[in-house]
Every structure is written in structure tokens, then in C-alpha cells.
Amino acid sequence: MTVFSLIIINKAGGLIYQREFQPGLRKLSTNDYLVLAGTFHGVHAITRSITPKLPVAAATTTASTPTSSNVPSTPGTPTPITPASTHSFPNPGVPATGLESLETDKFRLTCFQTLTGTKFLLFTDPMMTSIDTVISKIYELYSDYVMKNPFYQLEMPVRCEAFDRHLMGWLRGRT
Amino acid sequence: MTQPRHSAMLSISNTNPIPIANDKQQPPSTQIQNLASTGLRVPSNRKTIYDRHLNRTRNAELSRAGFAFLFAEMVTYAQRRVTGIQDLERRLNEQGYPLGLRLLDLLYYRTMSSSTSSSLSSSSTSAAPPNRPLRILPLLHLIHGPLWRLLFNRPADALEHSVSPDTPNEYMITDNDPLVNTYISVPKEMSMLNCAAFVAGIIEGVCDGCGFEAKVTAHNQPTEMWPGRTVFLVRFGESVMEREKVLERAGVK
Amino acid sequence: MSLPPAECIYKRRWVPRPSSITGKSSRPNSETSTTANALPPVLGQSARTTDDDAKLIFGTVFSLRNMVRKLGGEDDSFVTYRTSQYKLHYYETPTNIKFVMLTDTKSPSMRVALQQIYINLYVEYVVKNPLSPVEHPGGVGVNNELFEESLEQFVTRVLS
Numbered sequence: 305m306t307v308f309s310l311i312i313i314n315k316a317g318g319l320i321y322q323r324e325f326q327p328g329l330r331k332l333s334t335n336d337y338l339v340l341a342g343t344f345h346g347v348h349a350i351t352r353s354i355t356p357k358l359p360v361a362a363a364t365t366t367a368s369t370p371t372s373s374n375v376p377s378t379p380g381t382p383t384p385i386t387p388a389s390t391h392s393f394p395n396p397g398v399p400a401t402g403l404e405s406l407e408t409d410k411f412r413l414t415c416f417q418t419l420t421g422t423k424f425l426l427f428t429d430p431m432m433t434s435i436d437t438v439i440s441k442i443y444e445l446y447s448d449y450v451m452k453n454p455f456y457q458l459e460m461p462v463r464c465e466a467f468d469r470h471l472m473g474w475l476r477g478r479t
Numbered sequence: 480m481t482q483p484r485h486s487a488m489l490s491i492s493n494t495n496p497i498p499i500a501n502d503k504q505q506p507p508s509t510q511i512q513n514l515a516s517t518g519l520r521v522p523s524n525r526k527t528i529y530d531r532h533l534n535r536t537r538n539a540e541l542s543r544a545g546f547a548f549l550f551a552e553m554v555t556y557a558q559r560r561v562t563g564i565q566d567l568e569r570r571l572n573e574q575g576y577p578l579g580l581r582l583l584d585l586l587y588y589r590t591m592s593s594s595t596s597s598s599l600s601s602s603s604t605s606a607a608p609p610n611r612p613l614r615i616l617p618l619l620h621l622i623h624g625p626l627w628r629l630l631f632n633r634p635a636d637a638l639e640h641s642v643s644p645d646t647p648n649e650y651m652i653t654d655n656d657p658l659v660n661t662y663i664s665v666p667k668e669m670s671m672l673n674c675a676a677f678v679a680g681i682i683e684g685v686c687d688g689c690g691f692e693a694k695v696t697a698h699n700q701p702t703e704m705w706p707g708r709t710v711f712l713v714r715f716g717e718s719v720m721e722r723e724k725v726l727e728r729a730g731v732k
Numbered sequence: 733m734s735l736p737p738a739e740c741i742y743k744r745r746w747v748p749r750p751s752s753i754t755g756k757s758s759r760p761n762s763e764t765s766t767t768a769n770a771l772p773p774v775l776g777q778s779a780r781t782t783d784d785d786a787k788l789i790f791g792t793v794f795s796l797r798n799m800v801r802k803l804g805g806e807d808d809s810f811v812t813y814r815t816s817q818y819k820l821h822y823y824e825t826p827t828n829i830k831f832v833m834l835t836d837t838k839s840p841s842m843r844v845a846l847q848q849i850y851i852n853l854y855v856e857y858v859v860k861n862p863l864s865p866v867e868h869p870g871g872v873g874v875n876n877e878l879f880e881e882s883l884e885q886f887v888t889r890v891l892s
Contacts, residue, residue, distance in 0.1 A: 329803045340799060344874070347795045354788050355817045356834055358747055394836045398816050406796065406813040410804040451661035452547040454554035464664035469706065
């Protein structure tokens with residue numbers, strides 16, 4: 305079980321935290337990490353907007369299809385099916401999200417977006433399991449040691465020694 | 480014209496409710512409803528917080544997150560327009576000081592009733608309740624044990640006397656992991672700061688309330704195992720040290 | 733940063749059979765696209781936005797591929813990503829043709845399938861076709877009957 309590194313992106317797409325835990329990925333300059341965070345922020349939004357839409361089965365809308373098919377579907381509508389729409393998402397009932405997990409030959413990137421818009425990007429070994437546990441622990445530590453710290457300014461880079469300490473300690477304890 | 484607040488107090492203190500608020504006679508129940516509508520909440524069975532036993536909430540727990548957020552805001556508030564770290568610590572100290580003074584009564588009350596292990600009514604005949612501390616050591620033990628348990632649910636980790644002959648008036652109380660600092664990371668440029676100055680203020684308030692003039696400060700003394708280890712330095716005033724000598728000669732414990 | 737000229741040269745869409753009652757079909761709902769020099773595919777929105785979708789998918793894939801190379805090294809390649817709604821599979825040939833397939837989230841890795849589409853179908857019926865141009869502006873040459881038919885067979889028989 306290998307966790308390579310963690311990146312936190314604020315809701316505006318700015319990089320607020322970057323830490324390497326184990327070697328495995330190439331090191332980038334601070335500027336490159338900033339660019340990467342911004343790029344990912346944009347790509348994440350696009351991956352959500354290109355969610356395929358399936359035409360609603362003709363049988364159920366026999367009468368209404370001809371009329372409603374001329375109505376352009378609203379791009380970016382977050383909820384899958386509204387009675388008037390002619391399309392549904394592949395997994396109806398599940399809100400469309402952006403990229404959640406990306407695999408390459410060498411690593412897996414898991415993206416967890418909080419309800420407040422902050423994104424946690426965790427880079428791990430592609431074989432690693434139980435990533436959800438790691439992510440939720442990181443979120444917990446973030447809520448505790450970053451958000452409860454009176455010296456942390458919202459949306460600004462995270463420089464909280466207690467957060468680092470507990471994060472490192474917890475990850476070390478798992479290996 | 481009587482103010483509603485007045486009549487509310489009457490009803491709380493169990494006096495026969497005299498509905499003066501409007502010059503009509505009303506049965507007691509209506510009176511209470513009337514009060515409720517003015518925004519003051521009085522339970523129908525007249526059990527207010529003042530009627531509760533003080534020991535009832537002694538083991539009650541508070542939300543740690545709630546406290547953490549409140550304390551974070553207190554630190555942020557104290558940080559406004561400060562001139563430096565010392566100024567900030569002074570403000571935190573000042574926030575804790577009145578708390579120490581006020582806390583003292585509850586502390587005495589609970590130490591007393593727990594040491595006699597019975598309710599107030601039966602304590603008259605049992606072992607004499609402990610007096611308030613007259614000498615320095617009993618005071619420090621009161622802080623190290625009961626006060627720490629009241630505030631943090633555990634005793635402090637160490638109590639030491641300064642070994643230097645120049646400073647016999649200095650005592651140190653150590654907390655390995657102060658609750659107030661649990662979630663706080665002090666920025667590097669303020670590395671001297673310790674937000675437990677707030678707790679130092681509470682200790683100072685308790686000392687002053689007991690009649691021991693003292694200055695209390697909080698200092699970082701991290702160890703590998705306890706990165707948040709904090710030492711509270713208690714410096715008693717000269718008058719206290721002189722009295723201490725007199726009491727020692729008189730054999731007062 | 734300038735993008736190399738990219739064009740979507742082929743896209744095709746499969747939808748679940750109308751007979752499947754709910755939208756949750758177990759058969760892969762796939763969209764494949766082949767692109768020369770960069771690529772993009774398809775998407776199921778109204779015709780008006782299909783071309784935009786192709787551009788968006790190209791942009792996404794291009795950005796992700798660069799990001800992956802930056803972090804994992806030049807020899808690393810991005811294989812797939814997943815959202816709550818779909819999975820995007822990616823295969824890039826040594827000649828920089830990019831194959832992208834979108835499936836439902838339950839589908840297994842399509843890397844081998846995309847490779848087969850490239851080797852067995854694209855190379856066979858497009859590259860080896862003497863009538864096919866070297867470049868494929870607007871998809872000329874990819875849109876031939878043999879390729880389309882065998883792709884249809886491959887997807888419906890082999891992948892489903």
C-alpha cells in the first residue's frame with residue numbers, strides 16, 4: 305500500500321497544499337504544481353459536462369417524444385431526469401460528478417470533492433485498495449487541524465504543522 | 480408599572496405569583512404563559528436551571544469541536560490590532576482571568592462536596608470540609624488536580640518548584656498536551672506564541688481569587704513525544720512570599 | 733501552450749436497446765471515436781453540441797495525458813478515468829492517433845479492445861485501403877463500409 309502524494313485544491317482552483325509521502329512520482333516545481341492544480345480544476349468541470357446523455361426510451365414517451373425532441377436539452381443540468389427532459393444519465397438518480405478516479409500505468413489518482421468545493425487529489429499505487437478510508441481520514445484531519453486552527457485563513461495555502469504531523473503519523477501507522 | 484422581568488423573578492423564586500403586570504387577577508398558569516410570550520422561558524413545572532443541583536452537570540460533557548471553534552474565534556478576535564506576540568498573549572490571558580475568578584466558587588463547592596462524599600445537608604457532622612488554601616503548596620495542588628479535572632477532565636502532568644535560589648517564588652505546572660492547543664498550529668513567524676496563555680489567565684484568576692497575587696505565563700517546551708508540551712510558569716508576588724514565611728513559622732499548613 | 737491541430741475523424745454512438753426498460757443496462761453503452769492526430773468522440777447531446785463535445789473530450793484527454801506524463805514520466809500513459817456516471821477509456825497509437833471510448837461505470841478495462849480496434853479494424857480497413865487518403869479531413873476514408881461494419885460487429889458481439 306503506497307500513497308505517493310496529496311494535493312488539495314481550493315474551490316477557486318488554487319493549489320493550497322502539496323505533500324509527497326513516498327517517492328514514485330516525478331517532482332515538479334512549485335509553479336508546475338500550481339499549473340497542474342488549475343488545469344485539473346478545469347478538466348474536472350469539463351469531465352462532468354461531457355457526461356453522456358441517453359435518450360429516454362421511446363416506449364415511455366411515445367406521445368411526447370416528437371414534440372419534446374425539438375427542445376434543446378439544458379446543458380449542465382445537474383439532476384438526471386426531469387419530467388420534461390428527453391435524456392437521462394447512465395446512472396439515473398446519481399448526481400453527475402466530475403472525474404473521480406484516473407488510472408495510468410504507474411499510478412492512480414483519486415479525486416474527492418467535498419460539498420464545500422474543496423478537492424483532495426490522492427496519488428497512490430494503482431494496486432492499492434481501500435482508498436476511500438484514506439481519503440475520509442484525510443478529510444477528517446483537514447476538518448480538525450486546518451479548519452479549527454485560528455491561524456488558518458480560508459482558501460489560503462495550508463501551513464499547519466499539526467495537520468502535517470497527524471497526517472504523516474497516520475499514514476506511517478498504516479504501512 | 481412593573482417590568483415583566485421582575486414578575487418573572489418572583490415566579491422563579493416560588494413566591495406566590497402576584498400578577499402586577501396588568502392590573503387583573505390571573506391564575507398562576509396564565510401568568511406563566513404570559514411570561515413565555517414575552518420571550519422568557521419558564522418551564523411549567525417551575526424547574527429552572529437555578530433549581531438544579533450544581534453537581535448534576537459535573538460529569539456532563541461538552542462538544543470538543545464546539546469548544547475548538549469557539550476558542551479559534553477567541554484567538555482570532557484577540558489578534559485584531561495586536562502589536563506583537565506578547566500583546567496577543569496578554570489579551571488571551573485577560574480573557575481567561577475573569578473565568579478563573581468566577582470558576583473558583585464552583586471549584587470550591589465541588590471539591591468540598593466530593594471530599595465529604597455526600598450532599599451538603601449531611602456534611603455538617605462528617606469530617607471537616609477542607610479549608611481554602613492558605614499556603615502555596617495546597618493552592619498549587621488545588622490547581623494541578625481539581626481545577627485541571629474540572630476544566631480538562633484529568634490532572635495536570637507535572638508540578639515543580641524552581642531549583643534556582645534566585646527565584647524561589649517560581650513554580651511550574653506542566654501539561655503535555657493542552658486541550659486548548661489541540662487543533663492549533665502556530666505559524667513559524669510566531670513560534671514563541673502559546674495560545675494556552677488563555678489557560679494561564681485562568682490559573683492567574685484562581686490564584687488571585689484565593690488571595691495569592693501571581694503572574695502566570697505559558698511557555699512551549701516541546702519534546703519529541705509531546706510536541707505541544709506547555710509549561711505554566713507561576714510567579715508569586717513578594718507579599719505572598721513574605722506571608723508564606725510568616726505562616727511557616729506559625730506552623731500553618 | 734499551443735495544441736497540435738486536432739480533428740475528430742470518426743465518431744459513433746451506441747445506445748442501450750429500447751427494450752431494456754430502465755436506463756441501467758448491463759450491456760456497455762459505448763461511444764468510440766478515432767481521431768487523427770488527436771481526436772474526440774461523441775456524446776449524446778443534441779446534434780448542435782456534438783462537435784463541441786468532441787472538442788471538449790479532446791481537450792480533456794489532451795490535458796490529462798500531459799498531466800500524467802509530467803507526473804509519471806514520459807513513458808507513463810493514461811488509461812482510463814471514471815466519474816459517477818461514465819468511464820472514459822483511452823488508447824494512443826505510436827502514430828499519435830487517439831482512440832477514446834466512453835462506457836458505463838461497470839465496464840472492465842477497454843484498453844485491449846481499443847488496441848484491437850486499432851490493429852484489426854483501423855489498420856486493416858482504413859490504413860490499408862488504397863483509396864483512403866493519408867490524412868482524414870472531415871473523416872474522409874474512415875467512414876468506409878468495411879470499417880463501420882466490422883466495428884459494429886466487434887462492439888455488439890465481442891464487447892457486449
